[in-house]
Amino acid sequence: MTETLALDPQRIRELFDLRGEHFVTRGGAFDEDPYPAFHRLRETGPVHEGIVGPLVGYHGEAFFQGLPYPDRPHFSVFDYATCQEVLRDPETFSSVPPPDSPEAAMAKSVMLYMDGEQHRRYRALVQSSFVPKRGRWWIDRWIQGTVDALLDAIEPNGRADLNVDYFAAIPLLTICGSFGVSVADALRIREAAVSDGQGLGVFSEIVMPIVEARRREPQDDLISVLVQAQITDEETGERHALADADVLGFSFLLLTAGSGTTWKQLGITTYALLTHPHWLAAVRSDRSLLRGAVEESLRWMPTDPMFARHVKRDATLHGVRIPEGSVIHLCFAAANRDPARWERPDEFDPTRPPSTHLGFGGGPHICLGMHVARAEIQTAISALLDRLPNLRLDPDAEPPRITGMYERGPTSIPVVWG
Numbered sequence: 442m443t444e445t446l447a448l449d450p451q452r453i454r455e456l457f458d459l460r461g462e463h464f465v466t467r468g469g470a471f472d473e474d475p476y477p478a479f480h481r482l483r484e485t486g487p488v489h490e491g492i493v494g495p496l497v498g499y500h501g502e503a504f505f506q507g508l509p510y511p512d513r514p515h516f517s518v519f520d521y522a523t524c525q526e527v528l529r530d531p532e533t534f535s536s537v538p539p540p541d542s543p544e545a546a547m548a549k550s551v552m553l554y555m556d557g558e559q560h561r562r563y564r565a566l567v568q569s570s571f572v573p574k575r576g577r578w579w580i581d582r583w584i585q586g587t588v589d590a591l592l593d594a595i596e597p598n599g600r601a602d603l604n605v606d607y608f609a610a611i612p613l614l615t616i617c618g619s620f621g622v623s624v625a626d627a628l629r630i631r632e633a634a635v636s637d638g639q640g641l642g643v644f645s646e647i648v649m650p651i652v653e654a655r656r657r658e659p660q661d662d663l664i665s666v667l668v669q670a671q672i673t674d675e676e677t678g679e680r681h682a683l684a685d686a687d688v689l690g691f692s693f694l695l696l697t698a699g700s701g702t703t704w705k706q707l708g709i710t711t712y713a714l715l716t717h718p719h720w721l722a723a724v725r726s727d728r729s730l731l732r733g734a735v736e737e738s739l740r741w742m743p744t745d746p747m748f749a750r751h752v753k754r755d756a757t758l759h760g761v762r763i764p765e766g767s768v769i770h771l772c773f774a775a776a777n778r779d780p781a782r783w784e785r786p787d788e789f790d791p792t793r794p795p796s797t798h799l800g801f802g803g804g805p806h807i808c809l810g811m812h813v814a815r816a817e818i819q820t821a822i823s824a825l826l827d828r829l830p831n832l833r834l835d836p837d838a839e840p841p842r843i844t845g846m847y848e849r850g851p852t853s854i855p856v857v858w859g
């Protein structure tokens with residue numbers, strides 16, 4: 442893992458800047474607290490015509506799943522029960538984008554944009570690498586080594602911006618490591634993604650030779666799982682290996698879904714602990730509380746505050762008529778603070794009794810990588826607490842702020858220790 446030590450903090454800062462150009466289209470300029478508006482919209486709805494951003498007063502750029510679709514009616518849902526009702530009825534509220542839309546091309550190979558049997562078959566191809574008991578495989582092979590090497594680099598300094606110096610690289614190197622991609626190439630992929638908003642060209646250039654090598658000689662990694670997977674053809678019923686384009690599409694989805702999200706949720710969880718020092722002290726002395734703290738951060742402030750569905754037939758939700766062809770946005774962040782489900786919903790309390798939240802979504806598309814994300818966040822924060830004594834926010838630095846409308850996370854997490 443000596444490669445990891447060579448990470449250049451300035452380069453990482455440029456590649457992971459929530460206020461940078463890449464995030465503008467994700468509502469990066471939004472830096473207010475949306476939760477008071479979420480409460481108001483739930484109380485006066487919970488289903489409203491319109492899009493979450495403008496409904497809370499944010500009118501900047503919006504490019505996210507289900508957006509922009511300027512020619513379609515949009516609706517947004519702000520309570521827990523109605524979000525679950527929509528998630529559990531994929532025949533009415535579908536993940537498949539309309540055929541004339543820019544997202545439609547992805548519906549052929551990207552499971553996020555599939556429904557029903559096709560979705561189930563694609564998801565089943567990799568599910569076994571993402572079950573809870575595979576957590577150790579991820580930790581031992583990729584997470585722990587990255588975490589230790591990054592801490593080796595920052596420990597002597599006595600201060601760091603954890604958001605950049607520690608959290609940013611952990612999910613990127615975990616998922617790229619599981620593809621057999623080197624640290625240097627993982628950073629090239631990130632660079633391409635930040636510069637053109639996608640980075641698929643560079644990704645393909647780097648991953649295709651690995652796909653070819655694993656077809657010849659499989660190893661204990663994810664690309665090998667994908668090239669060995671057999672999918673049943675919907676029309677002929679015959680089983681065949683995934684085409685190269687499908688392997689690429691699949692692995693690209695894992696990279697895009699799994700790196701930025703976990704980075705930002707790592708930051709949110711640590712922000713929550715540092716700004717609630719009694720919980721930080723409790724977790725430090727009783728590490729079994731960490732699991733609850735991670736779950737609570739996903740409820741209290743999920744990095745993905747909303748996802749959308751496409752309405753395939755006329756429906757009515759809470760008395761609001763939703764015509765076929767509409768886009769419906771499920772505001773998971775608002776649903777996660779629904780007082781009908783949680784007492785003191787605005788409070789960060791890692792000792793709440795476990796209950797299902799929507800930080801990883803719900804229904805058939807519930808986050809495939811959630812156990813990997815949990816393993817990364819728990820391993821990274823536990824190592825922080827083991828190695829950096831008396832960890833606290835840097836009193837001389839600007840305090841961290843959570844920003845973003847469609848993807849949320851802290852701007853920076855300046856800390857000192859010792």
Ligand code: HEM
Pocket residue numbers: 536552553554564616694695698699700702703706743744745748749799800801802803805806807808809810811813814
């Ligand atoms: C804290 C980190 C993460 C958060 C908050 C998160 C959140 C989500 C959410 C809300 C969805 C549901 C989308 C929908 O309903 O349309 C989702 C789906 C997905 N996530 Fe995650 N995710 C995280 C980490 C990961 C990781 C680490 C991976 C992979 C290594 C991953 C892979 C996926 C995939 C493949 C899907 C699509 C699943 C499907 O369509 O069946 N995610 N994620």
